Amino acid sequence: MESVTAAHKQTAAAGTQAATGMTGGDPANVQPQQEIDGFHLVIEALKLNGIDTIFGVPGIPITDLTRKAQAAGLRVISFRHEQNAGYAASIAGFMTQKPGICLTVSAPGFLNGLTALANATTNCFPMILISGSSEREVVDLQQGDYEEMDQLAIARPLAKAAFRVLHAEDIGVGIARAIRAAVSGRPGGVYLDLPAKLFPQAMDAEAGRKSLIKVVDPAPRQIPAQDAVQRALELLKGARRPLIILGKGAAYAQADADIRALIEKTGIPYLPMSMAKGLLPDTHEQSASAARSYVLPEADVVMLIGARLNWLLSQGKGKTWGGKTSKDWGGQKFIQIDISPQEADSNVRIEAPLVGDIGSCVSALLAAIDATAGSKWPKPPSDWLSAIAERKTKNVAKMAETLAKNPSPMNFHSALNVVRDIVRANPDAILVNEGANALDFTRSIVDMYKPRKRLDVGTWGVMGIGMGFSVAAAVVSGQPVIAIEGDSAFGFSGMEVETICRYNLPVCVVILNNNGVYRGDEVNVTGGSDPAPLGFVKDARYEKMMEAFGGVGVHATTPDELRRAMEEAIRSRRPTLINAVIDEKAGTESGRITSLNPTAKKK
Numbered sequence: 125m126e127s128v129t130a131a132h133k134q135t136a137a138a139g140t141q142a143a144t145g146m147t148g149g150d151p152a153n154v155q156p157q158q159e160i161d162g163f164h165l166v167i168e169a170l171k172l173n174g175i176d177t178i179f180g181v182p183g184i185p186i187t188d189l190t191r192k193a194q195a196a197g198l199r200v201i202s203f204r205h206e207q208n209a210g211y212a213a214s215i216a217g218f219m220t221q222k223p224g225i226c227l228t229v230s231a232p233g234f235l236n237g238l239t240a241l242a243n244a245t246t247n248c249f250p251m252i253l254i255s256g257s258s259e260r261e262v263v264d265l266q267q268g269d270y271e272e273m274d275q276l277a278i279a280r281p282l283a284k285a286a287f288r289v290l291h292a293e294d295i296g297v298g299i300a301r302a303i304r305a306a307v308s309g310r311p312g313g314v315y316l317d318l319p320a321k322l323f324p325q326a327m328d329a330e331a332g333r334k335s336l337i338k339v340v341d342p343a344p345r346q347i348p349a350q351d352a353v354q355r356a357l358e359l360l361k362g363a364r365r366p367l368i369i370l371g372k373g374a375a376y377a378q379a380d381a382d383i384r385a386l387i388e389k390t391g392i393p394y395l396p397m398s399m400a401k402g403l404l405p406d407t408h409e410q411s412a413s414a415a416r417s418y419v420l421p422e423a424d425v426v427m428l429i430g431a432r433l434n435w436l437l438s439q440g441k442g443k444t445w446g447g448k449t450s451k452d453w454g455g456q457k458f459i460q461i462d463i464s465p466q467e468a469d470s471n472v473r474i475e476a477p478l479v480g481d482i483g484s485c486v487s488a489l490l491a492a493i494d495a496t497a498g499s500k501w502p503k504p505p506s507d508w509l510s511a512i513a514e515r516k517t518k519n520v521a522k523m524a525e526t527l528a529k530n531p532s533p534m535n536f537h538s539a540l541n542v543v544r545d546i547v548r549a550n551p552d553a554i555l556v557n558e559g560a561n562a563l564d565f566t567r568s569i570v571d572m573y574k575p576r577k578r579l580d581v582g583t584w585g586v587m588g589i590g591m592g593f594s595v596a597a598a599v600v601s602g603q604p605v606i607a608i609e610g611d612s613a614f615g616f617s618g619m620e621v622e623t624i625c626r627y628n629l630p631v632c633v634v635i636l637n638n639n640g641v642y643r644g645d646e647v648n649v650t651g652g653s654d655p656a657p658l659g660f661v662k663d664a665r666y667e668k669m670m671e672a673f674g675g676v677g678v679h680a681t682t683p684d685e686l687r688r689a690m691e692e693a694i695r696s697r698r699p700t701l702i703n704a705v706i707d708e709k710a711g712t713e714s715g716r717i718t719s720l721n722p723t724a725k726k727k
């Protein structure tokens with residue numbers, strides 16, 4: 125792992141003093157204490173491995189761990205709810221390739237963090253959920269301890285790996301194993317169970333420090349086999365209508381320059397999945413995003429780079445891919461670059477699996493292209509490229525027309541037209557995005573220009589990542605964060621605006637407020653006094669939540685007001701919440717996944 129920063133080295137020295145009981149004053153009188161306890165072993169083990177931030181919610185039995193960690197120079201970001209702390213940890217892992225740490229109390233706190241852990245595993249984000257737990261002896265005999273729960277057993281099926289440490293001398297091994305499990309191979313969520321009794325356990329200080337492990341090469345490169353590289357290249361070379369799909373695994377891999385070189389050298393059109401947007405600028409001429417529904421069924425060879433053929437790609441079959449029925453294979457031949465050898469063939473046949481880390485696979489492809497074809501690599505046939513260009517031009521013009529409209533009240537398009545401009549002017553800002561329509565429209569309207577700048581609901585389409593991701597994005601990057609939220613999605617993590625204000629983070633939350641889930645014009649069909657199940661309080665003043673904690677709240681009803689407020693938020697870096705009021709009739713039930721909702725009626 126990377127070594128700690130200079131700032132951390134200074135504070136780390138303070139932490140070591142605390143651990144050894146050296147309290148300052150006259151150095152001649154200082155008697156180093158001979159023991160180190162479980163609290164400090166955990167902290168030292170994390171620091172030794174370059175972990176500099178902990179996300180969590182303090183409480184029994186880990187309250188003191190958070191205090192001591194801060195005293196020892198770790199950054200401790202305390203949330204209001206563990207789920208948000210967990211989401212923060214997981215996205216910090218995605219952004220940094222270091223496992224994000226989430227710290228929770230036992231049973232209920234642990235369970236609150238578990239959703240984020242499962243989500244991390246599903247999305248291949250490296251994260252470690254560390255939870256305090258109750259007395260093993262009492263838990264195992266089910267004698268009714270405070271917050272009794274067999275946490276390890278419950279976490280195991282939802283995590284990539286799960287460990288428990290019972291003795292202080294095993295803390296080093298426990299944390300080393302957790303780190304390796306989180307980041308090696310396909311990254312994922314790891315659970316580490318630390319019972320309350322472990323923390324005050326003391327051991328000889330020197331032996332304790334020796335027991336800690338600095339993990340060497342935690343995510344080893346995985347070099348692809350040469351014959352697999354050749355097989356992939358042959359397929360690609362013979363393609364008449366090739367296509368590359370970039371997934372969030374490609375964004376995670378941080379092989380940005382080589383991925384760009386591969387795309388530009390081969391001249392193959394590419395489609396970025398949602399969180400791979402910006403890996404190359406969305407305005408790149410080879411981007412086929414604006415012709416997605418044309419290229420998927422028409423392509424003959426598709427190279428997947430860090431993207432799974434799951435529901436987000438219609439499992440590689442069906443009408444999306446040109447099949448006649450939903451089960452029908454479209455006839456494409458697939459090349460799949462993935463670190464997990466088990467991923468290939470999970471839905472349709474993969475003709476050329478390329479197993480390895482994306483950096484190594486892409487550079488092996490580039491080297492093989494240079495060795496065999498050099499500058500003579502055949503560009504895709506021009507009829508394929510011009511057919512795509514034609515569709516793109518048409519669709520871009522259609523979108524421009526829609527975005528130019530200025531209806532009153534605002535709708536998703538007129539509000540997001542502003543966001544699109546602001547992101548273009550601030551390409552380093554990180555865009556967090558969740559909702560149904562708020563997600564779908566933002567994804568297609570707002571271009572991204574740099575890698576790992578778009579963070580969203582991911583593989584599960586989970587609601588609630590908004591404020592946790594925003595906090596982590598600001599903490600990890602120091603860049604401004606723009607969170608585009610549906611009013612419903614915001615509700616899942618809204619209380620964390622207090623966290624945003626407490627840490628004074630440069631987060632600008634924009635709520636696209638249409639008074640309800642999907643839309644706000646539904647009525648109670650019984651005529652009773654209860655609201656319809658999907659409706660919220662009409663004209664709610666969400667911006668006052670931010671004002672309550674000292675941040676800036678803005679009520680925006682026009683694109684101009686929204687633009688001014690966003691510009692000011694980015695300029696001032698003050699926590700800001702903009703309540704962007706849009707037409708309550710704007711929005712489709714279930715957004716673009718209406719087909720997955722068995723009872724949805726299109727309105």
Ligand code: ADP
Binds near residue numbers: 371467582
């Ligand atoms: P998307 O949702 O963007 O399509 P997915 O989460 O479905 O992306 O797919 C990401 C894929 O990337 C996973 O199959 C995972 O195993 C793979 N992956 C993650 N990191 C790496 C890496 N460093 N090298 C190779 N493959 C990776």
